[in-house]
Amino acid sequence: MALQITWFFIWGLLWAVFFMTDGFDFGIGSLLPFMARNDREKRIMINAMGPFWDGNEVWLVAAGGVTFAAFPLLYATMFSSLYSALMLILFALILRGVAMEFRGQSENPVWRQVWDLCIFGGSLVPAILFGVAFANIFRGVPIDQNGVYHGTLFTLLNGYGLLGGALFLLMFLEHGALWLAIKTEGDLHDRAVRFAGGLWWILVAVALLFLICTKFETRLYDNYYANPILFLLVIVNLAAFIQIKLFLIRKAYFTAWFSSALAIVCCTFFGIIGLFPSVFPSSIDAAYSLTAFNSSSSPLTLKIMLIVVATFVPIVLAYQIWAYHLFSGKVTEEDLASEDAY
Amino acid sequence: MDVVMLSRLQFAAATMFHYLFVPLTLGLSVLVACMETQYVRTGDETYLSMTRFWGKIFLINFALGVVTGITLEFQFGTNWSGYSAYVGDIFGSLLAIEATAAFFLESTFIGVWIFGWDKLSKKAHAACMWLVAGASNLSAVWILIANGWMQHPVGFDLRGGRAEMVSFSDVVFNPFGWLQFFHVLPAAFVLAAFLIMGISAWHLLKKQHVDFFTRSFKIGLVTGLAASLVVAAEGDFHAAHVAKVQPAKLAAMETHWDTKTNAPVYLFSVPDEENEKNLIEIGELPGLLSFLAFKDVNAEVRGLKEFPRDERPPVLLTSLAFKGMVGLGTFFILITVAGWFLRNRLVESPVYLRIMLFAIPLPYIANQLGWLLTEVGRQPWIVQGLMKTTDGVSPVDPTQVMISLIAFILVYGTLGAAGFYLVANHAKKGPEAVGTEV
Numbered sequence: 001m002a003l004q005i006t007w008f009f010i011w012g013l014l015w016a017v018f019f020m021t022d023g024f025d026f027g028i029g030s031l032l033p034f035m036a037r038n039d040r041e042k043r044i045m046i047n048a049m050g051p052f053w054d055g056n057e058v059w060l061v062a063a064g065g066v067t068f069a070a071f072p073l074l075y076a077t078m079f080s081s082l083y084s085a086l087m088l089i090l091f092a093l094i095l096r097g098v099a100m101e102f103r104g105q106s107e108n109p110v111w112r113q114v115w116d117l118c119i120f121g122g123s124l125v126p127a128i129l130f131g132v133a134f135a136n137i138f139r140g141v142p143i144d145q146n147g148v149y150h151g152t153l154f155t156l157l158n159g160y161g162l163l164g165g166a167l168f169l170l171m172f173l174e175h176g177a178l179w180l181a182i183k184t185e186g187d188l189h190d191r192a193v194r195f196a197g198g199l200w201w202i203l204v205a206v207a208l209l210f211l212i213c214t215k216f217e218t219r220l221y222d223n224y225y226a227n228p229i230l231f232l233l234v235i236v237n238l239a240a241f242i243q244i245k246l247f248l249i250r251k252a253y254f255t256a257w258f259s260s261a262l263a264i265v266c267c268t269f270f271g272i273i274g275l276f277p278s279v280f281p282s283s284i285d286a287a288y289s290l291t292a293f294n295s296s297s298s299p300l301t302l303k304i305m306l307i308v309v310a311t312f313v314p315i316v317l318a319y320q321i322w323a324y325h326l327f328s329g330k331v332t333e334e335d336l337a338s339e340d341a342y
Numbered sequence: 343m344d345v346v347m348l349s350r351l352q353f354a355a356a357t358m359f360h361y362l363f364v365p366l367t368l369g370l371s372v373l374v375a376c377m378e379t380q381y382v383r384t385g386d387e388t389y390l391s392m393t394r395f396w397g398k399i400f401l402i403n404f405a406l407g408v409v410t411g412i413t414l415e416f417q418f419g420t421n422w423s424g425y426s427a428y429v430g431d432i433f434g435s436l437l438a439i440e441a442t443a444a445f446f447l448e449s450t451f452i453g454v455w456i457f458g459w460d461k462l463s464k465k466a467h468a469a470c471m472w473l474v475a476g477a478s479n480l481s482a483v484w485i486l487i488a489n490g491w492m493q494h495p496v497g498f499d500l501r502g503g504r505a506e507m508v509s510f511s512d513v514v515f516n517p518f519g520w521l522q523f524f525h526v527l528p529a530a531f532v533l534a535a536f537l538i539m540g541i542s543a544w545h546l547l548k549k550q551h552v553d554f555f556t557r558s559f560k561i562g563l564v565t566g567l568a569a570s571l572v573v574a575a576e577g578d579f580h581a582a583h584v585a586k587v588q589p590a591k592l593a594a595m596e597t598h599w600d601t602k603t604n605a606p607v608y609l610f611s612v613p614d615e616e617n618e619k620n621l622i623e624i625g626e627l628p629g630l631l632s633f634l635a636f637k638d639v640n641a642e643v644r645g646l647k648e649f650p651r652d653e654r655p656p657v658l659l660t661s662l663a664f665k666g667m668v669g670l671g672t673f674f675i676l677i678t679v680a681g682w683f684l685r686n687r688l689v690e691s692p693v694y695l696r697i698m699l700f701a702i703p704l705p706y707i708a709n710q711l712g713w714l715l716t717e718v719g720r721q722p723w724i725v726q727g728l729m730k731t732t733d734g735v736s737p738v739d740p741t742q743v744m745i746s747l748i749a750f751i752l753v754y755g756t757l758g759a760a761g762f763y764l765v766a767n768h769a770k771k772g773p774e775a776v777g778t779e780v
Contacts, residue, residue, distance in 0.1 A: 051457040054408070055450035058441065064415055065438030072430020072504075079419025079426075080736035086420055087746045091753055094409040098757055101405035105764050147423075148737045297431045298506040305435055312442040319447070323454050326461055 001293070003302040007070040008279065008292040010309060012272035014066055016265045018059035019130070019168075020175075023264055024257075025053040027176020029096060029123025030169070032116060035180070035195065039109075041188050042116060044331050046100065048183035051327045053100065055320055057093070069305050073147065073295035074279050081141055081149035081280075085133055085156055089126045096122025127172045128165040132156055135164020138218045138271045140283030147290070160217040167210045170203040171264055174244065178257040183331050193248065196256075200245050207241060207267070219281075220274025230273060237266035346735045348743040349421040352750060356414055357717075358710055359754045363407035363761075365709050368482055368527060369534025369569075370400045371475035373561060378468040388554060391773040393471075396538065396558070402764050404452060406757060415441075421743065425724050425734030428504045432497070432513055433488050440484035448477035482530075483523055490519025492725050493716070494587045505728065518587065521580045522716070528572040529712060532674055533705035535566030539681070540702035541769045543695040546688055551772050556688055563681045570674035577671065578634065585635035585643070588726060590653065591719035593646045594660040596631050605631040605643035610665070613657040618647055655721045663715040670708040677701065 028049050036042040049056075068075040079086055095118040103115035139160050142150040177199065180192035211234070214220050224230045240263035247256035275281065279295060282288035296302065343351075374397045381389035415437060418426045426434070451473040458467055497512030498505040507513060539562035542555040585592045592598070597613040597620050598605060609625030629639035636643070646654055677697065684691045720726055724734040 047457075051453040054453050055446065057412070058446045058449045061412055061415060061445055062438070062441045064419075065434070065441040068415075068418065068426065068430050068434030069438035070434075072434050073427050075419045075430060075434065076423035076426040076736075079416060080421075080423040080738055083420050083736070083738050083742050084746075086416060087742075087749070090413045090416055091749060093412060094753065094757070097409035098405050098760075101401060102760060102764065105402070105768075146737070147427075297435070298501075300510070301431045301435050301507050304507075304510050305438060308435075308439050308442060312446075316442065316446045316450075320450055323450055326454065327457060 003299055003306070004292045004296045005277075006306065007066075007296065007302055008276060009272070010306075011063070011066055011070060011279070012269060014059060014063040016268035016272075018056075018063050019172075019268055020261045020264045021056035021059055022053065023127075023172045024175040024179040025049045025056055026123040026127040027172040027174070028180060029119045029176075030127060030173060031176055031180075031195075032120050032123075035177075035188070035191055037187075039112065040333075040336065042112075043104070043336050044184055044188060045180060046103070046119065047331045047335060048180055050100070051323065054097075055323065057097070060093075066305070066309070070297055070302060071279060071290075071292070071295045072297055074290050077143060077147035077149075077290055077295075078137075078280050081143055081147075081151075082133055082136075082156070083149075084153040085129050089129050092122040092125035092129075094122075096126075124169070127169045131165035131168025132161045134168070134268075134271060135161045137280060138164070138214065138220055138275065140218070140281040140289075142284050143280070143282045143288055143290075144284060145288045147288075150284070160213055163206070163210055163213055167206050167267075170199065170206055171260070171267065174199050174203050175257070175260045175264065178244070178248075178253060178260050181253040182257055185330050185332070193251075193253070197245070197248055200241075200248070204241055207238075214274075218274070220271060223274055223276060233266060233270060233273065237263060237270060240266055343740070343744075345738060345740045345743055346732050348740055348747055349735050350731065352421060352743060352747040353417060354717075355747070355750050355754065356410065356417060357713070359750075359758065360407065360410040360414055361709065361713060362706060362758070363403050363410065364482075365526075365530035365533040365705075366403045366537060367400070367407045367478050368530035369532075369565075370396060370403070370537070371471070371478050372531070373534055373538070373565065374400055375468065375471040375475045377561070378471050382464045382468045388557065391554060392558060395554075395768075395773045397471075398768055399537075399541075399765055401452075401456065402761055402768070406761050408449065410754070421736050421738070422724070422734045423736040425729065428729055428734070429491075429725060430504075432491060432495075432505060432507045435507070436484055436488035436491070436513070440481055440488075444477045444480040444484060448474050448481065451477070479527065482527065486523040486526060487514060487516060487519035489716075490516050490522050493522075493720060494518035495725050495728055500728075505725070517583060521576070521583050525573060525576045525580050525712070528569040528576065529705070529709055531565055531569035532573060533709055535562040535569060535678075536674070536698070536701055536705045538562035539566060539698045540700075543698040544769070545772055547692060547695050547699070549689060551774075552689060554773050559688060560685060563678060563685060566674065567678035567682060570671065570678055574671050574675060577668075582635055582637070588720065589644045590646065590649045591655060591660065591715075592635060593644060593649075594655045594657045594719055595664040595715065597657060597661045598631060598643060598645050599647055600645040601642060601648055602645065603632065603640050603642045604629045605635075605641075607631045607634065611661065613661060615654075615657050653722060655719045660715060660719045663711040663718065667708050667711040667715060670704055670711070674705065674708070 028045055032042060032045055036045055067078070099115035099118035099122060103112050103119070133156065136156050142155065144150060174196055177192045177196035181189060181196060184192060240259050243259035244256050244263065247253070247259060277291040277293060278289045279292055280290040374393055377389050377396065378393040380386065381393055451470045455467065455470040455474060458470060462470070491513060494516060495505065496516050497507060497509035499508050539559050542559035542562065545551050545555040546559065581592070596607060597611045599618055599620070607627045607630040608623050609627070610622065611620045611624065612622040614621045631643055632641040633639045635641065646657065680694065681698070684694050688695065722730050722732070724731040
């Protein structure tokens with residue numbers, strides 16, 4: 001029991017870290033055609049995430065791998081149920097990843113436009129679809145007692161699912177704009193700051209709407225009513241959102257970005273805690289829901305994986321933080337002149 | 343087509359495309375790390391240009407390898423949910439270990455390597471490339487342990503309708519996975535070596551950047567010669583292990599129908615699966631199969647007829663893949679030995695250089711054939727002896743799989759073409775393309 005509960009939270013944590021790290025890449029990619037006024041600015045935006053996005057994306061692979069290892073039945077049911085949505089995400093990620101490496105290999109403007117479009121679509125689509133997918137998981141998905149999904153891609157595009165998609169996109173856009181504020185100078189920097197400041201109002205409005213709709217569309221609050229202390233998480237979450245604005249006003253961009261990261265993690269955990277012990281609730285009958293207890297691996301596998309994760313995740317965090325520190329400066333003209341810049 | 347066939351095709355397309363890029367990643371990462379180390383040690387600028395020039399080809403390739411690998415992981419869930427639920431306890435944990443112990447390292451430090459030229463000391467920068475190379479190869483270890491388990495499942499109990507791990511060490515030290523690793527790894531080095539030699543040959547034929555490409559060619563030659571010998575020697579151990587644990591695959595490899603002692607190898611044979619015999623048998627070498635499989639010319643080798651028809655792999659495809667792989671492997675040894683004798687007069691050996699230029703695709707084909715043999719030869723099992731492929735598939739609508747299969751072919755085809763164009767373009771420009779004059 002304790003092992004499965006531990007794994008439930010590690011599972012949630014890995015998704016949260018993925019959204020927190022790759023989230024700003026998705027945001028910057030989605031902003032690319034709107035915020036950059038010329039090729040130079042595009043290159044600055046792409047190089048702002050250049051050294052990091054690859055390592056960030058591995059958190060998705062880790063989250064997927066851990067789902068497979070710790071909750072095989074969840075892995076099987078969730079990804080076969082969300083087949084088309086996940087395929088769209090995967091194709092988007094393929095195009096984004098290749099585009100990052102390929103766009104700089106030729107000066108040809110058509111070549112660059114094609115890959116810029118891939119970076120844009122490859123960032124926008126996952127940002128929305130991850131939100132749609134998670135909102136649907138919070139709400140419950142039509143799976144029967146054999147874990148067979150009774151629906152299509154369009155079943156997922158219900159009002160609450162789309163609201164989740166909008167919330168994720170807005171969070172990532174804010175997150176990306178704040179990262180640009182940290183990494184850029186001059187005109188682009190000023191535009192990123194203005195955008196983050198204006199977007200903030202919409203983000204908070206949608207986040208509040210999501211909290212309210214969650215009350216009517218899902219059973220997430222049941223756990224919160226049973227243990228009111230959990231409402232602290234919602235308070236911290238709202239405080240993190242407010243801090244983004246406060247630090248923006250004070251021009252403390254890194255702290256503002258950090259508040260945004262905290263808000264994303266809290267948002268993810270708001271859902272994760274509400275779900276517990278379910279991991280993939282059925283909307284047909286609660287008895288068909290997958291839980292941390294009926295979908296997990298054997299205790300031996302859970303123990304081995306716990307040792308693996310407890311050993312390697314701190315090491316990964318250490319070298320990733322080192323890498324962030326190494327490239328903590330602003331992206332300048334000089335950096336673009338370097339042979340290996342994108 | 344039914345969902346099983348569509349899913350098989352999709353997985354085959356995704357895996358084979360992924361494996362166009364992986365072997366180069368494994369081999370070239372180590373060679374680029376060696377070049378950069380030589381630069382740090384000697385200060386010789388040619389080694390720096392080599393690192394830059396071959397490193398760029400590595401990077402184009404690496405990007406395609408990574409993104410296509412991510413889709414493979416998720417396809418186990420999307421298309422093979424029966425399989426995932428059945429073996430997740432073991433197979434899933436190996437994939438998760440790969441991600442946390444190796445893939446993170448590789449992906450983080452490749453970013454540092456690309457952007458860190460001015461931010462790190464020379465030594466630290468070279469160390470980053472070693473981390474990338476080491477982590478790439480460590481990834482291969484975990485993936486092959488996972489694949490080895492599908493070929494020869496060990497260390498588990500069947501409980502509650504699934505395979506549960508009972509011994510982690512049995513799973514990790516499964517000889518099948520390690521035999522695959524020590525075959526796949528040198529095969530990857532052969533591929534990287536032939537790519538280096540082929541591109542170098544093109545420039546040497548034109549007598550441009552002669553010093554740069556002669557030195558590059560020699561690095562490729564030494565690597566290619568050593569690696570192709572190791573592949574062949576290790577392949578022998580591997581086949582002997584296959585004989586023990588996958589007798590149907592061995593019989594299909596050699597189109598061996600009747601169980602007999604002193605079993606022969608045919609240099610060329612075409613099976614007739616319907617009538618359980620060979621249509622054509624050329625070059626019979628008596629006793630060789632018995633010897634190769636069990637190191638005894640009189641050993642008994644089980645024939646395909648011993649297995650029920652629905653438990654035999656597709657014989658024609660399996661045997662052609664095997665013969666093609668072995669034939670190419672032999673060619674790699676011969677042509678690199680010839681290169682060894684010509685190594686000091688490469689520029690005066692245009693015929694040899696031309697052969698090496700046109701040999702670039704051959705190791706790609708050999709690597710693909712090797713995997714075709716491994717995976718097709720295991721059919722109809724998804725996990726040898728435990729679970730059939732038909733039982734592993736997801737209960738999803740075939741239309742979805744059809745659409746995603748078409749999307750895979752279109753997207754991968756386009757990306758493959760773009761990647762090929764970039765590598766060819768960069769290779770043609772030569773070391774000047776990356777700045778440092780030679």
